[in-house]
Structures are given as structure tokens and as C-alpha cells.
Amino acid sequence: MSKAAALMVQGTTSDAGKSTLVAGLARALRRRGLRVAPFKPQNMALNSAVTVDGGEIGRAQALQALAAGVPAHTDFNPVLLKPSSDIGAQVIIHGKAVADLSARDYHRYKPTAMAAVLASWRRLEAAYDCVLVEGAGSPAEINLRDRDIANMGFAEAADVPVILVADIDRGGVFAHLVGTLELLSPSEQARVKGFVVNRFRGDIGLLQSGLDWLEARTGRPVLGVLPYLHGLFLDAEDAVAGGGVAPEQAALRVVAPVYPRVSNHTDLDALRLHPQVDFQWVGPGQPIPPADLIVLPGSKSVQSDLAWLRAQGWEAAIRRHLRYGGKLIGICGGFQMLGTALDDPLGLEGRPARVAGLGLLDMETVLEREKQLANVAGTLALPGAPAVSGYEIHMGVSRGPALARPAVELGGRSDGALSEDGQVLGSYLHGLFDHPDALAALLGWAGAQALARVDLAARREADLDRLADTVERHMDVAALLEAAGEARRPA
The missing domain is CATH 3.40.50.880 (Class I glutamine amidotransferase (GATase) domain)
Incomplete structure (x- = not known):
């Protein structure tokens, strides 16, 4: 029997747009009638949500579940780390707190955490048409490669294809993409199917020569260039978002x-x-x-x-x-x-x-x-x-x-x-x-x-639809889904 189609979105940096892209893809695939599950093997965040099975997961995965039209479940984020200090965190496995560990002790605990990750993964790939996986931070952090369960360590263990997303708004997008690819092992490099450039604003024609160079340099396609979406509201995974109207307009x-x-x-x-x-x-x-x-x-x-x-x-x-x-x-x-x-x-x-x-x-x-x-x-x-x-x-x-x-x-x-x-x-x-x-x-x-009536849930739904519209317009979602499915079919 064929496994569920699967695709992992990894980023060249934190806040490159992984969570946002997974949410947009989840809503786009839901519109196609597919049963979609989000999945983040390991999340480190202090923003969390309560699941339908009475556990706790990262808030970004709860948002992605909403985008996919499915109840949030602990399998969507089997390992959640909630920092309690600069060197320690509460470790939550399958929605329940199991220990408070230092960074060094958690490193030794990772094989146990990986077993929980793979147990959740097996349940999801058996229950859904497509699983969209989100990485954490960057896969090219050399000091974190040993026993990795969040990025390529998981992708290799579960045999999942990867796309890399980079934020052009912060600068250095070509260095981020090429540098990340270069720091991966040969088998990990082979897993990367293409790139997504996120938060672009300006004349796409002026970017084209760089995109052509990137494809020629790496032998991989640019799968999409997503524009900067002003005013997009999505629940933050961890970073504190600014906001507020001008004081003279406030009641x-x-x-x-x-x-x-x-x-x-x-x-x-x-x-x-x-x-x-x-x-x-x-x-x-x-x-x-x-x-x-x-x-x-x-x-x-x-x-x-x-x-x-x-x-x-x-x-x-x-x-x-x-x-x-x-x-x-x-x-x-x-x-x-x-x-x-x-x-x-x-x-x-x-x-x-x-x-x-x-x-x-x-x-x-x-x-x-x-x-x-x-x-x-x-x-x-x-x-x-x-x-x-x-x-x-x-x-x-x-x-x-x-x-x-x-x-x-x-x-x-x-x-x-x-x-x-x-x-x-x-x-x-x-x-x-x-x-x-x-x-x-x-x-x-x-x-x-x-005061004006503000409906946060309605605003969230509208912005998820806006995000999915943007993903559909600026990425070849059908080709991406086909690549994910082909990679999972038995030889």
C-alpha cells in the first residue's frame, strides 16, 4: 500500500516562513479535498495549545491544524520543549510534561524523544492523504547535527523529501540557500527537491537573474517566490509581534x-x-x-x-x-x-x-x-x-x-x-x-x-484563506504534491 504523500519544509534560519508556508499549503490541499495533517517533530516554544486528546502542542501546529480543517492532536507535535531558563526546558512528550532537563541532558534523551516522534509519524501517515512536516530553525547547525530529530535527522529516518525556504526580506537569500545546501551531507542534499523564496517585495523581473543563477548553481528548481503579505495575522509560534494603532486614533x-x-x-x-x-x-x-x-x-x-x-x-x-x-x-x-x-x-x-x-x-x-x-x-x-x-x-x-x-x-x-x-x-x-x-x-x-466589534477567529480564517490564495498563485502546488507523492511510493 502506498504511504501518505509527505513533504518537509525546512528553513535556512529561524523565522524564515516555515510555519506560514505549511499553514498555507495545508489550506490549499484541504481545498483539493485531501485529508492533511501538519507535523512538527520537535518544537521549542512558549506559545502552546490544548489538543482534542487533552495534551499540549505548539501553537503553530494548532493553527496549521485549523488550516487543514482537522482537530489539533498531540501527534502533530510529539515533542514540545518549553524553555524555563537559558539552558533548560520542560520536556513535553505526546502532550504531557515528562521531565525538566538541561540542554546537555536533553541531548542524551533524544533517542527516547525520537521514538515518540516516529510513533506519531507512523500513525499520521496511516491516517491521512498528506502529511506536511515543519522543521525547526535551520538544518545546517553543525553543533546540533548529532542525534537530530527536528530536521534532516527526522527526514532521513522517515524518508521524506524536503524543500528549503528562505526569507529574502532579511537579506542574503542566495547565500542562505546555497550555504545551507552545502553544509548538508550528500544523502541530505539529495533529499532537497527545491527552494522557496519568501517575503519578496519589488519587481520580480529584477530577481530573475538571481533565481536563474541559483537553479544553475544547485541543479534544483525555485518552486515559488512568495510576496510579502502586509498585515497578515497568524498566531505567532514564539516571537512577540508588535502592533497597536496610532495613539491619536485610540479609544x-x-x-x-x-x-x-x-x-x-x-x-x-x-x-x-x-x-x-x-x-x-x-x-x-x-x-x-x-x-x-x-x-x-x-x-x-x-x-x-x-x-x-x-x-x-x-x-x-x-x-x-x-x-x-x-x-x-x-x-x-x-x-x-x-x-x-x-x-x-x-x-x-x-x-x-x-x-x-x-x-x-x-x-x-x-x-x-x-x-x-x-x-x-x-x-x-x-x-x-x-x-x-x-x-x-x-x-x-x-x-x-x-x-x-x-x-x-x-x-x-x-x-x-x-x-x-x-x-x-x-x-x-x-x-x-x-x-x-x-x-x-x-x-x-x-x-x-x-467600540468596533473584532472577531479574532473570523480574521484568522480570512487570513488563512488569503495565505492559501497566495500559495496557489505563486507556487505550483500540484507539481509539489506530485513530487511528494512520488517520493513516497514503493519502488
């Missing part, structure tokens, strides 16, 4: 800190994209501007990010903000920071320690080993009880009198807290702003009334 000013271990910052995309919200991320060393609303996003290392917050002057700024009537929202780790204490007795996010929180909600949080994972829906505890939906990913359990005034009702159980003075709101719910009704209610609570 509400919102700021949020970028801690060192900020996680699931896509929670704030609806604010970032709202046409009447002046939204700003505030990074290290930057002044904290005045705002109507401050949002503390999630964190993978809550105690250390709280210490960073204090060192950057945010605690004093938040107290001043509240004295002058401003509103404050904490999500997941940001919610935990609002309490009186944070206790990590098992050292799950660093050394065992108990530290004081910001003391704005009367509650304490204790980190426990079992991670809470769930897709949820309910209503906000605001006028009109607007609908809200999202997901929970957290290891902390919060207890205290503040929880008697919940922020959210989730089908028979409560979540979060709303302060007695109505200025501070906290919740474990990721996606708090995503539902249009919830967004309108929260912006109204923060002081802005009668």
Missing part, C-alpha cells in the same frame, strides 16, 4: 510587559489588532507609559518573571496606575502574580522557594506537579454575562478569599477573581479576549464604550 491605551519567559502572549492578539486600541508591549529597559489597562500575560517561570517585573519598576507603576483609577488584568502566570504569595515547594520552575506576590488579590498559589490542561467555555462575571472561551495550561493551584468573587464561570465551576473595588481581574483562561463578546465587555470594563 483605549493598553500596555503589557515582555518578561523573559512570557508565554502564550497570543492571548493579547485581539488587543493588538483592535483598530481603536493603542496596544504596546514594553520590553526591558523601556519606560512604562501611562495606560487605561495593564495586562500581565502568562509566564513559564512565574517567580523569576515577577522578580524581573519588580526590577524593571513595574510594581510601583502598577500601584500608581491603580491609584489613578486604571484597570489591571492578569492571565495565568500573570494572575498568580496578583496574589499575596507564590510557592514552588518542588522547584518546578527553578529552585524551591516561596516569594511574595503583588498582594492585589487575597489568594496564594502553590505549584503542583500535575499540569492542568483543558479547552473550556463559559461566561464572564461582567454585565450581560458575555460568552468567553479558551483553554487552561497551568501547574499552579490558587486558593483564598479572593476566589469567592470569580471572574469567569465555566460550566458549573468558577475561575479567577475580580477585586472588590472592580479594578483588578485575574483568570487562568488563555484566550480571555478572543471571543468578540468577551473582548467588548472587557474593553468596556476598562473604560471604552461602543
Whole structure:
């Protein structure tokens, strides 16, 4: 029996466009009536999503599943690494956290991780017509070649053809493509079927001589030149996206800190994209501007990010903000920071320690080993009880009198807290702003009334269609699919 058609998209650099290209191809192939699955063997990201089978995967693979029209499943990203420090990460296998390992220890663990990767791969290739695989970073990182499971190590083990994508907008596209190819082994080079140039803007005629040289130099075709798509909204895999309208056009000013271990910052995309919200991320060393609303996003290392917050002057700024009537929202780790204490007795996010929180909600949080994972829906505890939906990913359990005034009702159980003075709101719910009704209610609570209705899900769908249209127009998708299928047929 023929195996599923398969194609792996590898990049010459991080952020070359791998995730975007896989999403566009997934939507394009879905339009052809094919059952398509995304697959990323190993992902390192702090933005994640909860799957239909109750696990956790990288957010980019959840987006690609949406593009393909299939429920997000842990097999789509069997190994997820969530950095907790510069040299260590939580290791998640098939959706469940199994260990916290240093980079050196994880290198020794890779054969076990590869077994999980190949188990997921076998299930997907048996269940789908086509599997679109995304690499990680670059396949030409010499120090990472040994025991590689993310790029060519996987492609060789699973016998999958590869295309290389490079970002021309950052410059050096020909050096990136040729240099990457040159650093591969002969068998890996043979696996590369062609190139894609991403984020091109300008006169394609002026690029043609370079494309001709590239094809002559490498003996491989340029399979497409994708234009720079201005204003494209897709959930970020990890990088924090900018945004926000000009201040003079805004009805509400919102700021949020970028801690060192900020996680699931896509929670704030609806604010970032709202046409009447002046939204700003505030990074290290930057002044904290005045705002109507401050949002503390999630964190993978809550105690250390709280210490960073204090060192950057945010605690004093938040107290001043509240004295002058401003509103404050904490999500997941940001919610935990609002309490009186944070206790990590098992050292799950660093050394065992108990530290004081910001003391704005009367509650304490204790980190426990079992991670809470769930897709949820309910209503906000605001006028009109607007609908809200999202997901929970957290290891902390919060207890205290503040929880008697919940922020959210989730089908028979409560979540979060709303302060007695109505200025501070906290919740474990990721996606708090995503539902249009919830967004309108929260912006109204923060002081802005009668704003434009923003539907994040509709915007995401429209941009996936726009991306697929672009892929169809600028790539020979049929030829690409044929090459993927031919490579997988038995001799």
C-alpha cells in the first residue's frame, strides 16, 4: 500500500516562513479535498495549545491544524520543549510534561524523544492523504547535527523529501540557500527537491537573474517566490509581534510587559489588532507609559518573571496606575502574580522557594506537579454575562478569599477573581479576549464604550484563506504534491 504523500519544509534560519508556508499549503490541499495533517517533530516554544486528546502542542501546529480543517492532536507535535531558563526546558512528550532537563541532558534523551516522534509519524501517515512536516530553525547547525530529530535527522529516518525556504526580506537569500545546501551531507542534499523564496517585495523581473543563477548553481528548481503579505495575522509560534494603532486614533491605551519567559502572549492578539486600541508591549529597559489597562500575560517561570517585573519598576507603576483609577488584568502566570504569595515547594520552575506576590488579590498559589490542561467555555462575571472561551495550561493551584468573587464561570465551576473595588481581574483562561463578546465587555470594563466589534477567529480564517490564495498563485502546488507523492511510493 502506498504511504501518505509527505513533504518537509525546512528553513535556512529561524523565522524564515516555515510555519506560514505549511499553514498555507495545508489550506490549499484541504481545498483539493485531501485529508492533511501538519507535523512538527520537535518544537521549542512558549506559545502552546490544548489538543482534542487533552495534551499540549505548539501553537503553530494548532493553527496549521485549523488550516487543514482537522482537530489539533498531540501527534502533530510529539515533542514540545518549553524553555524555563537559558539552558533548560520542560520536556513535553505526546502532550504531557515528562521531565525538566538541561540542554546537555536533553541531548542524551533524544533517542527516547525520537521514538515518540516516529510513533506519531507512523500513525499520521496511516491516517491521512498528506502529511506536511515543519522543521525547526535551520538544518545546517553543525553543533546540533548529532542525534537530530527536528530536521534532516527526522527526514532521513522517515524518508521524506524536503524543500528549503528562505526569507529574502532579511537579506542574503542566495547565500542562505546555497550555504545551507552545502553544509548538508550528500544523502541530505539529495533529499532537497527545491527552494522557496519568501517575503519578496519589488519587481520580480529584477530577481530573475538571481533565481536563474541559483537553479544553475544547485541543479534544483525555485518552486515559488512568495510576496510579502502586509498585515497578515497568524498566531505567532514564539516571537512577540508588535502592533497597536496610532495613539491619536485610540479609544483605549493598553500596555503589557515582555518578561523573559512570557508565554502564550497570543492571548493579547485581539488587543493588538483592535483598530481603536493603542496596544504596546514594553520590553526591558523601556519606560512604562501611562495606560487605561495593564495586562500581565502568562509566564513559564512565574517567580523569576515577577522578580524581573519588580526590577524593571513595574510594581510601583502598577500601584500608581491603580491609584489613578486604571484597570489591571492578569492571565495565568500573570494572575498568580496578583496574589499575596507564590510557592514552588518542588522547584518546578527553578529552585524551591516561596516569594511574595503583588498582594492585589487575597489568594496564594502553590505549584503542583500535575499540569492542568483543558479547552473550556463559559461566561464572564461582567454585565450581560458575555460568552468567553479558551483553554487552561497551568501547574499552579490558587486558593483564598479572593476566589469567592470569580471572574469567569465555566460550566458549573468558577475561575479567577475580580477585586472588590472592580479594578483588578485575574483568570487562568488563555484566550480571555478572543471571543468578540468577551473582548467588548472587557474593553468596556476598562473604560471604552461602543467600540468596533473584532472577531479574532473570523480574521484568522480570512487570513488563512488569503495565505492559501497566495500559495496557489505563486507556487505550483500540484507539481509539489506530485513530487511528494512520488517520493513516497514503493519502488
